[in-house]
Amino acid sequence: MEQPTQDPTVEGRVPAVMRAAVLTGFGGPEVLQIRDVPVPVPGSGELLVRVTAAAVNNTDLWTRRGAYGLPGQPDALAGWRGPVAFPRIQGGDIAGVVVAAGDGDGDGRSAVGRRVLVDPAIYDGPGPDANPVGLLGSEADGGFAQYVVVPADRAHDMTGSPLTDEQLSCLPVAYGTATGMLERAGIGAGETVLVTGASGGVGLALVQLAAARGARVVALTAPGKGDLLREAGAAAIVHRDAAPEATADAVAELVPDGLDAVADVVGGALLPALLPTVRDGGRWVIAGAVAGPEVAVDLRRLYLHNVALIGSSMHTPAHFSRLAADAVAGRVVPWVAERHDLAEIHTAQARFARSAHVGKIVLLPAGDRRP
Numbered sequence: 351m352e353q354p355t356q357d358p359t360v361e362g363r364v365p366a367v368m369r370a371a372v373l374t375g376f377g378g379p380e381v382l383q384i385r386d387v388p389v390p391v392p393g394s395g396e397l398l399v400r401v402t403a404a405a406v407n408n409t410d411l412w413t414r415r416g417a418y419g420l421p422g423q424p425d426a427l428a429g430w431r432g433p434v435a436f437p438r439i440q441g442g443d444i445a446g447v448v449v450a451a452g453d454g455d456g457d458g459r460s461a462v463g464r465r466v467l468v469d470p471a472i473y474d475g476p477g478p479d480a481n482p483v484g485l486l487g488s489e490a491d492g493g494f495a496q497y498v499v500v501p502a503d504r505a506h507d508m509t510g511s512p513l514t515d516e517q518l519s520c521l522p523v524a525y526g527t528a529t530g531m532l533e534r535a536g537i538g539a540g541e542t543v544l545v546t547g548a549s550g551g552v553g554l555a556l557v558q559l560a561a562a563r564g565a566r567v568v569a570l571t572a573p574g575k576g577d578l579l580r581e582a583g584a585a586a587i588v589h590r591d592a593a594p595e596a597t598a599d600a601v602a603e604l605v606p607d608g609l610d611a612v613a614d615v616v617g618g619a620l621l622p623a624l625l626p627t628v629r630d631g632g633r634w635v636i637a638g639a640v641a642g643p644e645v646a647v648d649l650r651r652l653y654l655h656n657v658a659l660i661g662s663s664m665h666t667p668a669h670f671s672r673l674a675a676d677a678v679a680g681r682v683v684p685w686v687a688e689r690h691d692l693a694e695i696h697t698a699q700a701r702f703a704r705s706a707h708v709g710k711i712v713l714l715p716a717g718d719r720r721p
């Protein structure tokens with residue numbers, strides 16, 4: 351059976367069944383299964399997108415493991431917003447082509463055939479400054495599949511962008527989060543900002559985007575990745591193989607007047623150790639906790655120095671529009687570290703977890719590697 355609402359002139363006939371990586375519960379790699387499932391049907395105000403590229407993120411692994419915990423229950427199995435409805439197709443980083451629009455959506459029909467970048471956030475309201483309260487791939491099905499349904503107003507037109515679909519797919523979660531962090535902390539030209547986890551998805555985006563804004567970027571990273579991070583825009587490198595106190599000493603020596611800001615995705619023991627290296631009136635914006643979610647902070651280091659600690663989750667619609675405009679203009683060029691077929695998702699995630707790469711690991715659900 352074929353879906354009736356597709357436009358056969360653009361992509362050919364849309365099949366009734368697609369290949370998808372389906373998350374069947376919280377657990378190890380075995381709960382992620384490659385299956386044939388029905389192609390979703392777009393409703394009013396929605397588009398069906400053929401997924402040409404979908405990047406891997408840390409949140410996919412944490413959601414699979416149920417590693418986000420719950421308030422007061424740090425070890426509870428949960429997604430980032432709490433329960434996850436299984437089966438769920440993960441993948442928040444989606445680039446592709448619109449192949450169909452929901453019934454009655456005139457605007458959506460004109461989008462058919464367009465290359466798009468999908469804003470994966472589900473917001474708490476309609477305005478440009480709305481908060482993200484859900485994510486495609488967590489609270490709704492995402493892009494680790496050959497097709498995905500998305501709200502029409504979240505599909506950003508990439509006509510004219512010099513970026514490949516693989517490069518576009520690197521942007522939404524990592525560069526969206528990085529844009530949100532830079533905007534919420536007000537990081538701009540002439541400021542010195544320390545970026546932690548600098549070779550990771552969000553970290554590398556922070557290095558590139560902060561440098562593009564004219565900030566002086568100090569990248570904290572594992573040994574061996576410094577040259578690539580300099581190439582990405584870092585002015586100085588600090589290695590994270592040392593104890594947190596030694597890392598703090600190295601930063602203090604490098605930036606004797608204090609950091610204007612820290613853009614942190616790592617957390618853990620580094621946070622209390624590095625807090626005194628932030629200047630009076632500086633900002634610490636945090637969006638992740640790969641080195642540990644619970645830390646003991648000397649609050650005097652915050653209030654006696656007017657240091658702002660800012661939590662940052664994803665981006666707002668306004669942040670994403672800025673990112674989409676950067677993508678169309680080619681002002682941001684993400685790095686694709688590896689590409690894999692969708693059926694190789696377990697290998698892709700294992701390699702992601704090893705963290706030996708610089709840039710993003712991309713899956714190619716549609717089977718082609720170029721737009």
Ligand SMILES: NC(=O)c1ccc[n+]([C@@H]2O[C@H](COP(=O)([O-])OP(=O)(O)OC[C@H]3O[C@@H](n4cnc5c(N)ncnc54)[C@H](OP(=O)(O)O)[C@@H]3O)[C@@H](O)[C@H]2O)c1
Pocket residue numbers: 407408409412523524527546547548549550551552553570571572575590615616636637638639640641662663664665702705
């Ligand atoms: N708040 C949000 O909206 C949001 C959105 C996306 C991601 N996140 C979170 O941000 C964090 C990073 O995500 P990502 O996708 O960038 O992950 P990622 O690609 O795995 O990058 C994390 C980086 O952190 C460094 N690292 C890894 N283990 C470490 C350790 N034990 N101690 C210190 N540094 C370590 C590594 O970089 P180096 O080798 O260069 O140090 C690694 O590449 C995760 O916690 C993720 O859940 C949050």
